[in-house]
Amino acid sequence: MNDKRLLPLFFLLLISMAIRGQTVTVLDAETGKGIANVAVYNSDKTKTTITDNEGQCDLAPFGTNQRITFKHISYETFVTSKAQLRKKGNRVYLFTKAEQLDEVVMSVSKWEQQRKDIPQKIASIDAKSIAFANPQTSADLLQQSGKVYVQKSQLGGGSPMIRGFATNRLLLSVDGVRMNNAIFRGGNVQNVISIDPFTVKNTEVIFGPGSVIYGSDAIGGVMNFFTQDPRFSYTDSLSVSGSANYRFSSANTENTTHIDLNLGHEHWASFTSLTYNSFGDLRMGAHGRDSYLRNNFVVRENGQDVLVANQDPRKQVGSAYEQINLLQKIRFQPNNMYSYNVGLYYSETSDYGRYDRLIRPNSAGDGLRSADWFYGPQKWFMGNLQMTKKGNNKFYDGVKLTTAYQFFEESRNVRDFGEEVLNNTTEKVDALSFNLDFENKKIGDLQLYYGAEYIFNHVGSTGENRNISTGESFRAVSRHPDGSQWQTLAGYINGEYRAKPNFTVLSGLRYSNVWVNADFDTTLFPFPFEEANLNTGALTGSIGMSWFAKEDLQITLNGSTGFRAPNIDDIGKVFDSEPGSVIVPNPDLEPEYAYNVDIGIRKNFNDKLILTTAAYYTYLVDALVRRDFSLGGLREIEYLGEPSNVQAIQNAANAYVYGLEFGLETYFNENWSFVGNLTVTQGIEEDDNGDESAARHAAPTFSDAHIIYKNQKLKADFFLNYNGEIAFEDLALSERSKDFIYASDANGNPFSPSWYTLNFRAQYQITNALNANLALENLTDQRYRTYSSGIVAPGFNMVVGLGYSF
Missing domain, CATH: 2.40.170.20 (TonB-dependent receptor, beta-barrel domain)
Incomplete structure (x- = not known):
């Protein structure tokens, strides 16, 4: 009699374990933090899902040996199967996109190039570094990199100096559009504070002339600010x-x-x-x-x-x-x-x-x-x-x-x-x-x-x-x-x-x-x-x-x-x-x-x-x-x-x-x-x-x-x-x-x-x-x-x- 009463509980436990076995957690390989909004889909995208705020998603719709892709704009794409995931405790670790010499930069040609192939010195400040530094303005963002000197005539300002040049001998751009205009002066220029550091996903600083790509003013260097791009869902749902x-x-x-x-x-x-x-x-x-x-x-x-x-x-x-x-x-x-x-x-x-x-x-x-x-x-x-x-x-x-x-x-x-x-x-x-x-x-x-x-x-x-x-x-x-x-x-x-x-x-x-x-x-x-x-x-x-x-x-x-x-x-x-x-x-x-x-x-x-x-x-x-x-x-x-x-x-x-x-x-x-x-x-x-x-x-x-x-x-x-x-x-x-x-x-x-x-x-x-x-x-x-x-x-x-x- 007592055994019969325990039988439904036993089946519920098995079902719970099965459901839990279908849940995968996607984590940052460096920090161990769950990654939200990772697109998860099969080869023909007939089955899709997306991770929640904790980095979790349900893989129940996917077959055991079906190839599953995990994709996020800030991380390297990862491909695996449910069978392999079970062996790894249903955890996926994603690595941030390559940095240092393998980093992709945009500033030298306006198209993606491998940083290791660039002969010019480039300093790149990514969104993680900006969030950690937590700067008040984009002038402070540059200064806190340790590679750009910033002058301030007042609190509401910040005029970068690069390799002995400043103001209208440096070029400032946002998302590929130059901010330098016809009244940029030889005295200190404060326009960089117009860029909101909370929206910057990456800043690339070119040291030395950049006039081949950017024309007039790019004598001492170029400061490119790239703001956050809207992110797709990679699924049919919003x-x-x-x-x-x-x-x-x-x-x-x-x-x-x-x-x-x-x-x-x-x-x-x-x-x-x-x-x-x-x-x-x-x-x-x-x-x-x-x-x-x-x-x-x-x-x-x-x-x-x-x-x-x-x-x-x-x-x-x-x-x-x-x-x-x-x-x-x-x-x-x-x-x-x-x-x-x-x-x-x-x-x-x-x-x-x-x-x-x-x-x-x-x-x-x-x-x-x-x-x-x-x-x-x-x-x-x-x-x-x-x-x-x-x-x-x-x-x-x-x-x-x-x-x-x-x-x-x-x-x-x-x-x-x-x-x-x-x-x-x-x-x-x-x-x-x-x-x-x-x-x-x-x-x-x-x-x-x-x-x-x-x-x-x-x-x-x-x-x-x-x-x-x-x-x-x-x-x-x-x-x-x-x-x-x-x-x-x-x-x-x-x-x-x-x-x-x-x-x-x-x-x-x-x-x-x-x-x-x-x-x-x-x-x-x-x-x-x-x-x-x-x-x-x-x-x-x-x-x-x-x-x-x-x-x-x-x-x-x-x-x-x-x-x-x-x-x-x-x-x-x-x-x-x-x-x-x-x-x-x-x-x-x-x-x-x-x-x-x-x-x-x-x-x-x-x-x-x-x-x-x-x-x-x-x-x-x-x-x-x-x-x-x-x-x-x-x-x-x-x-x-x-x-x-x-x-x-x-x-x-x-x-x-x-x-x-x-x-x-x-x-x-x-x-x-x-x-x-x-x-x-x-x-x-x-x-x-x-x-x-x-x-x-x-x-x-x-x-x-x-x-x-x-x-x-x-x-x-x-x-x-x-x-x-x-x-x-x-x-x-x-x-x-x-x-x-x-x-x-x-x-x-x-x-x-x-x-x-x-x-x-x-x-x-x-x-x-x-x-x-x-x-x-x-x-x-x-x-x-x-x-x-x-x-x-x-x-x-x-x-x-x-x-x-x-």
Whole structure:
């Protein structure tokens, strides 16, 4: 009787075990974490399923010996059978797509290439590294790589420096579309903060000229940001996934929230992202130079400017700002041959103070020069459409058409202490671009990449003076000639030839033609000319080789040229560059050219120790630099009510930059490792008289060293950041005039001191869906200012982040 009662329970147990035997768990081979949204299907896709948030799925519909494919965009595809899975405990371990030398990169040809075949140095920062670093902005993302130096005039900024070049001599692109526009300036450029780091799946930085593929501006390097692509479901049903993140940092009371949502079907997918940042005034460290303190600031009381004492001199009043970023991408892939991608991007900041101008002393040295100096909202919109076709063709194996429209808006608002008039200049740029890129793999061991590009920029620029007491306003001189145009048409060809299995040659040529048209308004400013018309061309080329002398020893050698054509900012800007000086237009400009050679060595010691080193030399001819100038015979004019020395951008210098870059990776065991980087840069400018001075954008020696521990749930990093000193005699002439942002040496001369910080960060996987980040930055609370920066770096900073995925 009792045995009969137990019999149904026995059968239920057998059924439960059978069902459990049909469930498989898909895990990350490195972290052991379950992988959601893995497509699972048979050879003809008649049977499909997808893993849930825990990485599990039911294989009951599949036959015992049927071949089953596991596919995910971020992992290597895996094929097996149910019979084999049972032997492995119904677990599948997927490996992330190949990294290091086997990594696929897009930046050199705009098509996928093996990194090991590329002779140029490329730094790749993937989504996992970004999530672990948890940066506030994309400028911080670059800086935290340890390979790019970043200058900051204010908290709402970040101007990268690469191999002695910066600003409009570096090219910035997003999803294959260049962000550089006709008003990118030689002064510090903050546009990189418009890119939301939460949406970046990979960043590739090319070191050295990239003009063959990217044209004008790519002299010192190229920074490519690739944002998240919508993910297909690979099944007939709709898949829904997403994430939510929150971050807080104590140094500037940051509050950041982010959400994203992915909808995927078999042939179409959508990705939507929203991020909101709120940054308070930045607080500097406790231990350092008193000259960096913010002792006072200006307030408006009863219609008067008043200089008041700062109750907390470590608080950098005027640095707070807010930002919002939106992204919408839609992808349609009707078959394996065609793919269509649409992207809509939007970023906008609040007003944000230019901190280095807010702390600039007046001529008497007893107060501050500016009562107001802030940027209006920095706005960026981009809409792009990319169509890709793959398949055999007489002239190509792949063709990609990329079209984009971008809108940029920025403004400057300046009012001197005690003055009633606020001067505003507003710039708006409409930018159209068309790129047609081909890939051809058919010619034996030769692979060709070729294409064409057209870019058109229209610049709108206005100036206004407004009395803040009466509200009365009237026209003022604009920063740039209103209605000016910049355009370029180019064609390129790039070839990759595998001479031997261990020897690859990469070479290319590009011809670019550039037109600039600008009309000057002489009613408000005494220009001795009425227009500027530039029509110039440039031929650039590169040749390099990648040679594996041994299986574990790679040697690269690369020679390349780059150029930068004058833009509207060079030719037509009117701006007070420094106290007592004003930059005026100069329509007689020519392109500047760079000639570069670099060599790299990478040695792998049994996968336990990896050493990399690179040496480079770049020579810049006809460099566009700011020099004293004569405007209609006048060496001094009045600008904004102040007598000002006349200067202009001129082809008045040559420059040479050289340096060394070192990298080290050591793997002690599966849990512990060490990673370090060191960059040494020297730059010299030489004017027409043969006089030499330090190059402005040659960063000081900088390095980082990381001791890393990781297991399946925890990754922790204890690291050191170091910057070397730049003595007064090695400081660029343009920097010496900004003594208020520098320390003073024993002789009272400005210099940039060395500094270091000790830091710790960790990421813990609480569950498969929930993770937490903790960072303790600048543990010893140092007070320091990075080279050429206006704002003082954060003191001790605790960063807390939470992320949830579904």
